[in-house]
Amino acid sequence: MAKFCENCGKELNENQDICLNCGKAVKKANNPVAGSKSKIAAGLLGIFLGAFGVHNFYLGYTGKATAQLLITVLSCFILSIVSEIWGLIEGIMILTGSINTDGKGNPLSD
Ligand SMILES: [Zn+2]
Known part of the structure; x- marks a missing residue:
């Protein structure tokens, strides 16, 4: 399952904590969109x-x-x-x- 940096949009590895492209910390939340509450x-x-x-x-x-x-x-x-x-x-x-x-x-x- 692909994960993308929310800052620069670069594709990340599943277990990557920091985006190697822009250096922004990546949130650990699994699949935040699905099941998100209103x-x-x-x-x-x-x-x-x-x-x-x-x-x-x-x-x-x-x-x-x-x-x-x-x-x-x-x-x-x-x-x-x-x-x-x-x-x-x-x-x-x-x-x-x-x-x-x-x-x-x-x-x-x-
Ligand atoms: Zn990035």
Whole structure:
């Protein structure tokens, strides 16, 4: 499977860390395009369903997602405002590009 330098476009070996043509470090992410998550979807999930950590489940940040869900459920929704604000902020960060990778480090698609 061919891999190309994202800086100069030169073809690279599978296990090459630095482009020999331009010297730019090559990202290790396997196949970042396939299976990349939607930035818009993740952002909107955070804004509307952040109290349940849905956006973090979607992106694969399972730890954060579980924390948000548990805060909401274990408090019988009394503390859901905490998760909701947390999710809202993350949703906005996703939409503005402050959070731009999923839980595996793959870039989000527009
Ligand atoms: Zn290069």
